[in-house]
Amino acid sequence: MAKSKNHTNHNQNRKAHRNGIKKPKKQRFMSMKGVDPKFLKNLRFAKKHNKRHTVKNESSA
Structure with missing residues (x-):
């Protein structure tokens, strides 16, 4: 018998x-799911309070 x-x-x-190898979109x-x-x-809290400090620094400058 043949192999x-x-x-x-x-x-x-x-x-x-033929259709091209495409990179993923x-x-x-990134999803936080x-x-x-x-x-x-x-x-969320870190982002919220980070915004608060940037507004304070811009007004004093």
């Missing part, structure tokens, strides 16, 4: 390039 074929990559490269901000809720709550 069976174990592996081939024939034609796969041509098939992949990048979004401006599935992130630790305690961390997210702290992140």
Whole structure:
């Protein structure tokens, strides 16, 4: 009995390039879905209070 074929990559490269190999679409901000809720709550407060200090510094300058 003849040995069976174990592996081939024939034609796969041509098939992949017919429509072009595209990079994944990048979004401006990553999704926070599935992130630790305690961390997210702290992140919100940090952003909020960070804005408050920048406004104070701009008015004094």
